[in-house]
Amino acid sequence: MTALIELDDITKTFAGIHALSGVNFTLHAGEVHALCGENGAGKSTLIRVLGGEMRPDGGTIRIDGEAVRLSGPMDAIYRGVSIIHQEMALAPDLTVAENIFLGELPARIGWSELNRRAGELIDRLGFDISPRALVADLSVAHQQVVEIAKALSRKARVIVFDEPTAVLSIGDANRLLEIIRGLRSDGVGIVYISHRLDEIFAISDRVSVLKDGRNAGEVKAEDANVETLIRMMVGRPLSQLFGDKPETDIGKxxxxxxxxxxxxxxxxxxxxxxxxxxxxxxxxxxxxxxxxxxxxxxxxxxxxxxxxxxxxxxxxxxxxxxxxxxxxxxxxxxxxxxxxxxxxxxxxxxxxxxxxxxxxxxxxxxxxxxxxxxxxxxxxxxxxxxxxxxxxxxxxxxxxxxxxxxxxxxxxxxxxxxxxxxxxxxxxxxxxxxxxxxxxxxxxxxxxxxxxxxxxxxxxxxxxxxxxxxxxxxxxxxxxxxxxxxxxxxxxxxxxxxxxx
Amino acid sequence: MSDRTAGIGEPAATEEKAANRKGPGFSRLFRTYGTLTIFILLVLLASTQSDAFLTERNATNLLRQMSGVGIMAIGMLFVILTRGIDLSVGSIAALGAVTSAMFVQDMSMPMAVASVVLIGAACGAVSGFLIAFLRLPAFVITLAMMTGARGLALILSNGQPVMPGTSGQGLQNFGTSFTLGLPNPAWLMLSLFAIAFLILNFSRFGRLVKAIGSNEEAVRLSGISVPWYVASVYVISGALAAVAGLLVTARSGVGSAQVGVAAELDVIAAVVIGGASLMGGRGDVVNTFIGVMILGVIGNIMNLAGVPGYHQQVYLGVIIVVAVVLQNSAQLFRR
The missing domain is CATH 3.40.50.300 (P-loop containing nucleotide triphosphate hydrolases)
Incomplete structure (x- = not known):
């Protein structure tokens, strides 16, 4: 099976410092591939390369086995790669439907048609959000659903989630994981970035760890546990994380x-x-x-x-x-x-x-x-x-x-x-x-x-x-x-x- | 070393670091010395255009001409640093011009000057209170003050120039004479710029004004009473605008309600040419002074070169855009 996405030997340098050096990453259709690493390990840079927001200095991006040069974010979106960023890129004063089709609104907008199509996409995600609602009035979780619907409207075959649950409550986070499972079974390839390791185990098939801009390893989720991931990320076991609590006298x-x-x-x-x-x-x-x-x-x-x-x-x-x-x-x-x-x-x-x-x-x-x-x-x-x-x-x-x-x-x-x-x-x-x-x-x-x-x-x-x-x-x-x-x-x-x- | 690479994946940190590491890149240099560069280029250009330009007489004239705009630009800089705007400076200057001509008739000079400054400060306090404590938009509030103060100046003067007669002689003497080779209004402007420099760079007030423009909420959550600072900048702006008006009366000997029409635009232009950001937090006193001088030199060159007044306005517009484009070249030409 040809990989949906194949990042091969990607290098990116900022002012002489390697943000990425020789990173490899593959994604198949219908899998969730988690990307872990400390802040600064290169995750965001890798994602921006994949999304066409940054051009790599070296290496190859292959989509469906074909080497491509992404000219910008729109190019990536055309080729089916959508990124859902931590900070959402929605226009708060437009409606849900307008946001979903933003950028490809027809010159003459048939509102009922637009709202109907938006409604279908949201239904597919299993949510009840009015296409006519203003995005500013939605909860963060619902805004994220709109982002996902937007990606789907562009026929995304690859969706990258960058820390999606950082701003969600536990209940909403669980529903999001459900959506992602649904997308996976529809054959969408998912790249999932999160600091929450429990989520990563709950959702992903494979986990790649980056450290200092290099691949620190790749494991099947079922073969790994929190301990092993943390050791790959920082090279030190979890028990040392909190340090020793000093004896303090609790006073008045x-x-x-x-x-x-x-x-x-x-x-x-x-x-x-x-x-x-x-x-x-x-x-x-x-x-x-x-x-x-x-x-x-x-x-x-x-x-x-x-x-x-x-x-x-x-x-x-x-x-x-x-x-x-x-x-x-x-x-x-x-x-x-x-x-x-x-x-x-x-x-x-x-x-x-x-x-x-x-x-x-x-x-x-x-x-x-x-x-x-x-x-x-x-x-x-x-x-x-x-x-x-x-x-x-x-x-x-x-x-x-x-x-x-x-x-x-x-x-x-x-x-x-x-x-x-x-x-x-x-x-x-x-x-x-x-x-x-x-x-x-x-x-x-x-x-x-x-x-x-x-x-x-x-x-x-x-x-x-x-x-x-x-x-x-x-x-x-x-x-x-x-x-x-x-x-x-x-x-x-x-x-x-x-x-x- | 590993710590140095630690920020790399984070886009915001990365670009900042990259900029730092490259050292004095073009855009960084320009941010620091850009205004000065434009000024020097303009002076060179001007001296090739006219022999009259690089004369002491012309230079002192220029300083005197710009003293009003310069003094108002100081107040405007503080306002703009907090992410505000003050459209009322020209009108408050008119009020200052009229009231100073009135007050010198039956007050001692110091009393008259103090009262004029107080009136300007009071106008600023009204705007400042509404903007800072009631959180109303600065643009609208100072627009209202712009109309209101101008109207007040017209009412007080009955729409006629106020002639203080002989009692205004003391004020006029100050406004028209020289000290150590420079006109007194120029000295006043320069010393106010010096004071502003000290306040903005070395005082608690100056630092917090800048911080508020960058991130008001963070300053508030540091336990600082933000509204007092925001209101204060409008008080300063109002007081300085009144001083600018007083200088006009001091020079001409007549208090007119027509003083400073559209002056707010020149003042804002000078501050912006000086590199201040209308988004707040960015701007400094030295560059604002140079911005004022640039504005003056442009007018001066064009007058010497015989460019008609209407054309001058077009050139001025172009030059403002060029200055702002150069100052923002970092953002505009990245990627």
């Missing part, structure tokens, strides 16, 4: 939240944090975790409920007040909310506490250099020069800059929302050890995460939310995926719920 209660109720459906949230403690906040995406974090940080309004901080009443009306009171937030959307990308690394670091490096509103360059130098050293941030823009850093190091900001500002309560999303395995370990360091310094740490292993490996106890309510709490002896999932989805555990009520 510092933050107490009682009956916190928000305008957006989150209600009756009560819990407390103690110094030196790392508390997890689990639950499905959309269960209200981020909303709780933002409310405690003063970024969103509170309807009712009380909070105390170090025994005193605490009701922040803005992040400014929260920071003044020593409450810090590492937001979920790093690039959008955590850092100023074009600004220098040094300037980002001191932003939350400029007064420490300035006098009368003017910076004291020497003092600032000293502070920044110390932060870079203690957080082990890998950079060119401290004044380089943050955008020059890898995802993991960018996240460390956000952490550095709060190390410098020195709050007592740190809330981290998905601190390792989009961060490669190596940097994850370092971020975990920084979180331990925060706790060891006597801060109370609240970690929101969708990764079960992260919650269990990092936290002293885990609070679980579901549908805007706190559903229960897990102690270290209850750290199992089943318990966590049961609580998040809401089956059973009446005890826990009654205790919270």
């Amino acid at each position: 209660e510092i933050l107490r939240v009682e009956n916190l109720t928000l305008p957006n459906g989150v209600a009756g949230i009560s819990f407390s944090l103690r110094r030196g403690e790392i508390v997890g906040l689990g639950g499905l995406v959309g269960s209200g975790r981020t909303e709780v974090a933002r409310a405690i940080f003063g970024a969103d309004a509170i309807s009712s409920g009380t909070m105390t901080l170090g025994g005193a009443a605490y009701r922040p009306r803005s992040p400014t007040q929260a920071v003044k009171n020593g409450v810090n937030l590492v937001p979920e959307d790093r690039k959008g909310q955590g850092i100023v990308l074009d600004m220098g690394i040094n300037k980002n670091m001191t932003m939350a506490n400029i007064n420490a490096v300035a006098r009368m509103g003017f910076f004291q360059p020497r003092k600032e250099r000293g502070v920044v130098g110390a932060l870079i050293k203690s957080l082990q941030i890998k950079l060119g020069a401290p004044s380089d823009p943050v955008s020059s850093l890898s995802g993991g190091n960018q996240q460390k800059v956000v952490l550095a900001k709060w190390f410098h500002s020195g709050g007592d309560v740190v809330i981290l929302d998905e601190p390792t999303r989009g961060v490669d395995v190596g940097a994850k370990t370092e971020i975990y050890s920084l979180i331990h360091k925060m706790a060891a310094a006597g801060k109370a740490v609240l970690v929101i995460s969708s990764e079960h292993a992260e919650l269990f490996g990092l936290c002293d106890r885990v609070l679980v939310m579901g549908e805007g309510r706190l559903r229960g709490e897990l102690g270290p002896d209850e750290f199992t995926e089943e318990r966590l999932l049961t609580l998040s989805i809401g089956g059973g555990d009446r005890q826990g719920r009654e205790a919270m009520a």
